[in-house]
Amino acid sequence: MADASLSIVRDATGRSREAENPQSPLVRFGPEKPLRLDAGIDLTPFQIAYQTYGELNAERSNAVLICHALTGDQHVANVHPVTGKPGWWETMVGPGRPIDTQRYFVISPNVVGACMGTTGPSSINPATGEPWGLNFPVITIRDMVRAQAMLLDHLGVPSLFAIAGGSMGGMQVLQWAASYPERVFAALPIAASTRHSAQNIAFHEVGRQAVMADPDWRGGRYQLEGTNPHRGLAVARMGAHITYLSDAALHRKFGRRLQDRSNPTFSFDADFQVENYLRHQGISFVERFDANSYLYLTRAMDYFDLTADYGGVLAQAFHGTRTRFCVVSFTSDWLFPTAESRAIVHALNAASAPVSFAEIETDKGHDAFLLEEPELFAIVRGFLEGAGRLRGLKPGKS
């Protein structure tokens, strides 16, 4: 039974360092510039860590904002400072890539509530000198977007040529288009929805309970008490990870194949490849992510309901918009199924907004937006090139 349960050897040094003093540019907003939260609280002071790629042109018209997903961060197209792995969207963002950094000025901030340098529950609460923990206010997708708008002001970027993101990133894209339509020329929500479904809230709640059930969570005060709920967080990640894939992809990748053995061991060892893979996902996640941030960001997604914010009529969220949209979904995504994207398209149609819609055929599930998906690359490239012509951007070199 030696390897029946998760063996996690944790070194939180790298992650803790990044939370306070990230290896990213940083902007600190003092008491004169609080972040007004939907919870009715002013978060102040607070800081945003971000990365940029490429250069802002003289007209300040080529900025592209990348919004990351639940477990993503600002390290879109550079080596990750904690894991040493490539950025999470290096296939999409870079010189000659669909989001071409030779052409566009790409900005990617870490969201409020996260743990890679932007203020979140693992940051120090200046009022107490201790980590915020559960005293950190519950934040929303709109709060994240409000903070990003302050970052753009700080960077001298009056408006965005484009904004793109998948999953929770797509929620931010939609919120941006609704909150600041005059600042968004083109919007690319990928594998997104305008309201989190009951099933998705349910999955998130299981993940949160997995974290909170870990005695090392200590009511969220684990940093102070020198513990870490890494087992609970790993379990949360394992469960969530299944929802990012698809039955077909798991069957194709693993099926019922055994891991390094020819017969089942009649034990709780990771006999099956899929078990081994999932354990690896859980273990590697806790190296780079903060448990309380996981609670706060899942909660922000649960609370997201753009339809309710606009009196139950989604089209009202986009009333009079001049932003052009490209909505993308994946056939095998059962977490944010195509029907959710279609509802966005219908609302945009009702609001007379220019919109194109692509449902990409793939068995890769929700995570397809992060993976090698040539059709997605072609769509993003084409949409941005078309929008670039309308915007009067110089053509790319390719």
Next chain:
Amino acid sequence: MADASLSIVRDATGRSREAENPQSPLVRFGPEKPLRLDAGIDLTPFQIAYQTYGELNAERSNAVLICHALTGDQHVANVHPVTGKPGWWETMVGPGRPIDTQRYFVISPNVVGACMGTTGPSSINPATGEPWGLNFPVITIRDMVRAQAMLLDHLGVPSLFAIAGGSMGGMQVLQWAASYPERVFAALPIAASTRHSAQNIAFHEVGRQAVMADPDWRGGRYQLEGTNPHRGLAVARMGAHITYLSDAALHRKFGRRLQDRSNPTFSFDADFQVENYLRHQGISFVERFDANSYLYLTRAMDYFDLTADYGGVLAQAFHGTRTRFCVVSFTSDWLFPTAESRAIVHALNAASAPVSFAEIETDKGHDAFLLEEPELFAIVRGFLEGAGRLRGLKPGKS
């Protein structure tokens, strides 16, 4: 944050009592009758707890075996001794019900590895005088069926008129039909499959890791050490419960409705009804179920692969069978989707076995087999009546 995490007040007295001295008839098999396990071990001594309803006729031709699912037990149609709730299939089994106890002699055993009186990991290992814990051998669906065959021998039931079960119960039905074709006249596998999919193994593995991540699990020795991994088990149950329902059912039942409040609290309380419901599912489950049994029974399902047992050709499992089958699936069941049932039907067709197939239109998901589903009741009643005529059973009173 008072009610952010699960508040579990546990009284394990009732459950512990049932494991050793159940309020059910019991048969004990001594050293002369070991249970030969697929793991290559003889389990001895061992006991089976079971319930019966109705009476065996003089011809001994009216016996119906009910096989329970992962978290079910023998209490099909009587008040549950631990929870005080009705039996799990009272809508299906009883006087005048589709499985009519005025007509059939219904036998429902607790499976090997479970915790309601049949030998399992919470039973006392006679070699040590301590609970088996993880020293209990890993068991399979075939082991469960082998034990049930011994129970039938003991009860003087040479063959079954019918056998029925859903989910893991359906796996037992299929294994019975494959292992003892001459003892099964009619078989009703509901929402079942012949091999557990990669995605299902993955979900099970998350549940097991949730249990094992609970420090109170103590390497499976929690009974000896006076602890109980109830938090881990509750999390496992919450995650699994989502997979038993459907996106549509969760949307219909809960949507994004709030629980006893008109606005979100900006906290980790169970704001949403679906959160409250899931927490209740987790908390109530641990009152009646043993954590190690959860590990063993999920493992048995993972190992189930009738196709592999018959050289990769499923039809071989049913070669020459004279059993008649009624295969039932539910449109919204994504855990054991219709395609799995269709594969069973194709194999039975290839084996020239008489089979009818019903895919029932419902949004209730996998758990539809446990719920008020009139079409299912009509199908089961009709199938058994038709089989009863062939078997020469007296017509029912209704």
